[in-house]
Amino acid sequence: MDTIIIDGLSFALPLFIIAIGGIYSEKSGITNLALEGLQGFGAFVGALAVVLISKFANVEVQSLFYVALLFSIVGGMVYSMLHALLCIKFKANQVISGVVINILATALTVFLTTQVNSMVFGAVSDKFILGVSSRFTIPGLSSIPVIGAMFKDIYPFEIVIIVIACIAWYVLYKTKYGLRLRACGDNPHSVDAAGIEVSNIRFKAVMVSGALSGLGGMCFAYSISANFSPSIYMGYGYLAIAALIFGNWRILPTLGACLLFGFAKSGGYELGQMLALPSTFTDLFMILPYVLTLLLLIFFSKSNRAPRALGEIYDKGKR
Amino acid sequence: MSKTNHTKQKNPNIIYRAFLKCMGNEKWQPISIPLFSILLSLIAASIIILLIGKNPLQAFYNLLQGAGVLPKPVYAGYKNMFTDFLTMLNAMTPMLFAALAVAVALKAGLFNIGVSGQMLLAGYMATILLGYSDLNGVIAKPLVLIIGIVVGAIYGGIVGWLKYKFNINEVVSTIMFNYIVQYVLSFFINSYYIDPVSRQSKYIKDSARLTFMNVEFAGLKMDLSIGIILALITAFIIKFIVDKTRIGYEIKAVGVNPKAAKYAGINVGKNIVLAMVISGALAGLAGVTYYLGYFASIQPKVLSSVGFDAIAVSLLGNGNPIGIIFSSFLITVIDKGSTYMSSTAGVRQEIASVITGLILLFSACGTFIKYKIERGKEKCFEASKINSHEDSTVNSTNVEDTENLKKAVEKDSLLREMDGNGSKETKESILKEENERKEGEE
Numbered sequence: 001m002d003t004i005i006i007d008g009l010s011f012a013l014p015l016f017i018i019a020i021g022g023i024y025s026e027k028s029g030i031t032n033l034a035l036e037g038l039q040g041f042g043a044f045v046g047a048l049a050v051v052l053i054s055k056f057a058n059v060e061v062q063s064l065f066y067v068a069l070l071f072s073i074v075g076g077m078v079y080s081m082l083h084a085l086l087c088i089k090f091k092a093n094q095v096i097s098g099v100v101i102n103i104l105a106t107a108l109t110v111f112l113t114t115q116v117n118s119m120v121f122g123a124v125s126d127k128f129i130l131g132v133s134s135r136f137t138i139p140g141l142s143s144i145p146v147i148g149a150m151f152k153d154i155y156p157f158e159i160v161i162i163v164i165a166c167i168a169w170y171v172l173y174k175t176k177y178g179l180r181l182r183a184c185g186d187n188p189h190s191v192d193a194a195g196i197e198v199s200n201i202r203f204k205a206v207m208v209s210g211a212l213s214g215l216g217g218m219c220f221a222y223s224i225s226a227n228f229s230p231s232i233y234m235g236y237g238y239l240a241i242a243a244l245i246f247g248n249w250r251i252l253p254t255l256g257a258c259l260l261f262g263f264a265k266s267g268g269y270e271l272g273q274m275l276a277l278p279s280t281f282t283d284l285f286m287i288l289p290y291v292l293t294l295l296l297l298i299f300f301s302k303s304n305r306a307p308r309a310l311g312e313i314y315d316k317g318k319r
Numbered sequence: 320m321s322k323t324n325h326t327k328q329k330n331p332n333i334i335y336r337a338f339l340k341c342m343g344n345e346k347w348q349p350i351s352i353p354l355f356s357i358l359l360s361l362i363a364a365s366i367i368i369l370l371i372g373k374n375p376l377q378a379f380y381n382l383l384q385g386a387g388v389l390p391k392p393v394y395a396g397y398k399n400m401f402t403d404f405l406t407m408l409n410a411m412t413p414m415l416f417a418a419l420a421v422a423v424a425l426k427a428g429l430f431n432i433g434v435s436g437q438m439l440l441a442g443y444m445a446t447i448l449l450g451y452s453d454l455n456g457v458i459a460k461p462l463v464l465i466i467g468i469v470v471g472a473i474y475g476g477i478v479g480w481l482k483y484k485f486n487i488n489e490v491v492s493t494i495m496f497n498y499i500v501q502y503v504l505s506f507f508i509n510s511y512y513i514d515p516v517s518r519q520s521k522y523i524k525d526s527a528r529l530t531f532m533n534v535e536f537a538g539l540k541m542d543l544s545i546g547i548i549l550a551l552i553t554a555f556i557i558k559f560i561v562d563k564t565r566i567g568y569e570i571k572a573v574g575v576n577p578k579a580a581k582y583a584g585i586n587v588g589k590n591i592v593l594a595m596v597i598s599g600a601l602a603g604l605a606g607v608t609y610y611l612g613y614f615a616s617i618q619p620k621v622l623s624s625v626g627f628d629a630i631a632v633s634l635l636g637n638g639n640p641i642g643i644i645f646s647s648f649l650i651t652v653i654d655k656g657s658t659y660m661s662s663t664a665g666v667r668q669e670i671a672s673v674i675t676g677l678i679l680l681f682s683a684c685g686t687f688i689k690y691k692i693e694r695g696k697e698k699c700f701e702a703s704k705i706n707s708h709e710d711s712t713v714n715s716t717n718v719e720d721t722e723n724l725k726k727a728v729e730k731d732s733l734l735r736e737m738d739g740n741g742s743k744e745t746k747e748s749i750l751k752e753e754n755e756r757k758e759g760e761e
Contacts, residue, residue: 104676
């Protein structure tokens with residue numbers, strides 16, 4: 001039971017932060033299928049920075065954890081500007097732009113990883129080894145039965161994510177900028193009429209989504225895979241998109257969806273272990289989160305309402 | 320944006336004008352703009368290759384050599400340029416089918432991101448039903464194709480039905496199906512059909528394989544793909560269906576503006592399902608030509624990247640089946656030639672996918688380039704007028720005229736974009752309305 005909660009949380013929270021990024025972008029009216037590429041690129045930049053710093057400054061990779069998070073945020077943000085540029089300035093189809101960003105991210109990061117590995121480290125490898133980040137347990141709280149597991153073996157990034165998620169929630173729902181952002185997704189003309197630049201707000205929203213996705217990707221790299229490799233493109237970004245649609249483009253329900261994914265995933269894995277079935281059967285349990293999503297979507301998606309201007313290119317002259 | 324235009328207006332230099340001339344008129348732009356994007360991406364790729372200290376021209380030359388388009392200096396026994404080319408065509412077959420699948424769905428405004436999953440399921444079903452049977456090749460091969468079509472069509476149909484009936488976004492449902500298919504099939508393959516040495520499913524019998532491997536002819540060993548001929552024919556059939564038939568017209572109408580289509584008496588739900596059925600069937604064909612043609616086994620827990628690259632290919636081909644033939648050719652050449660390039664030019668193989676990505680990036684800017692060209696033409700027109708008439712009054716009216724014209728052009732191009740993108744929201748609301756109506760009738 002404990003492991004289900006521990007593993008579930010460590011999977012759900014990075015997914016959640018990526019999904020929040022998606023919410024920011026989609027609430028502002030920009031469809032963001034690029035989350036997958038953004039999280040991968042962010043993780044790549046973070047991993048690259050850490051590996052290079054540890055090489056030239058002789059620091060242990062493990063101790064550069066927060067540096068990695070910082071660089072991944074910057075990396076994701078810079079790369080997301082490409083998506084923003086395509087969607088807002090070049091008026092490209094947002095879905096197509098997202099897919100292109102994903103394909104380019106995979107290609108670029110794999111190419112650069114092998115290139116850097118051979119040029120700087122003289123090794124033939126498509127990985128940057130990072131190691132798993134250290135964990136900690138909160139002494140008092142962790143001894144509570146059942147719920148206590150939430151405070152056991154916490155990755156430091158989980159705390160970071162929760163803090164950032166709270167800030168993101170506050171900004172989106174309680175500030176002027178958040179109000180304008182949400183208005184951009186539903187009725188951009190009213191925002192324009194109020195004298196605010198729509199493209200400016202959207203550009204910033206996409207950059208926020210890039211930053212948060214980059215952070216999420218880095219967390220996955222530090223926990224699940226313990227390295228940066230092409231396996232980071234496992235579809236976390238798409239899963240986050242599913243979570244945010246399932247959460248009806250609102251932050252709290254999206255958290256619920258992410259937790260559901262996380263617990264279904266770790267629960268399915270545990271179930272396979274408990275029944276002591278041969279290892280091939282774990283594959284069958286792995287489908288649990290996806291089947292669950294589909295079933296729940298069948299029941300709930302009728303009431304789902306996307307932001308009204310989602311995916312539309314803003315045109316001042318259009319009525 | 321306006322600043323750069325202003326400078327161009329002042330001195331419309333000869334190169335810029337020549338460029339505008341090259342890009343041609345409305346009729347040529349569907350061809351000239353992708354070509355221009357490819358050129359831009361090759362330039363960008365050259366810069367990357369130069370940065371790592373290699374000769375880009377050499378690299379591109381090797382790329383073409385590796386794909387069998389240009390002759391290599393040395394060949395292994397039984398091989399020459401022609402056999403390399405045939406191998407490349409063999410790899411191009413699933414790509415072409417998959418790109419057609421994406422294109423058909425796009426015509427209806429649907430985004431089939433799950434082509435890979437559809438390919439996998441179709442390939443798997445054909446493999447277990449026919450791949451290990453003792454049927455004669457003459458019967459087995461057509462059956463493989465039929466199974467591919469049927470499995471893919473059902474799969475696509477389910478996605479379309481979920482969209483129509485439950486308003487489930489097709490992007491989400493196809494992604495979920497991708498995972499489910501991938502994991503479930505990995506279980507079955509690992510449990511029943513695994514080859515302990517290669518860690519893949521057991522090789523299928525040659526009778527069921529859609530490619531004749533290592534056919535000896537005139538002292539050469541070549542891979543003859545049946546699929547490529549079929550794929551080319553299919554491309555023309557799809558072109559015909561989309562452009563000339565009622566089905567195609569209705570699907571396109573739904574894709575452009577579902578509300579208008581509904582007012583015109585077109586059944587929106589039926590056409591969404593139909594488009595997904597066709598798309599799925601094509602993806603199924605891609606699957607059988609991939610897993611029972613290009614390869615002869617299935618690697619468990621791996622989705623092929625063909626389904627995702629196909630999105631790109633169909634985008635590059637402007638969603639036009641004939642354009643897709645060329646774009647899939649180009650992307651496959653880059654992909655297949657990369658191995659040879661990395662061994663001879665010393666440029667990493669991964670650069671191939673970077674080039675592909677760059678091509679896509681620039682072709683995504685297609686509408687913007689088009690818009691720029693139209694703007695540029697207006698400017699040149701204006702400038703030449705100013706040069707010929709020194710009279711200030713004529714000048715000013717001219718400027719006004721062109722301002723108006725420019726605005727009209729701008730609006731026009733934006734409107735066109737709107738059409739192309741289609742509004743998801745309205746489509747969904749229509750679906751909802753229709754559902755409600757049906758329920759009411761019941």
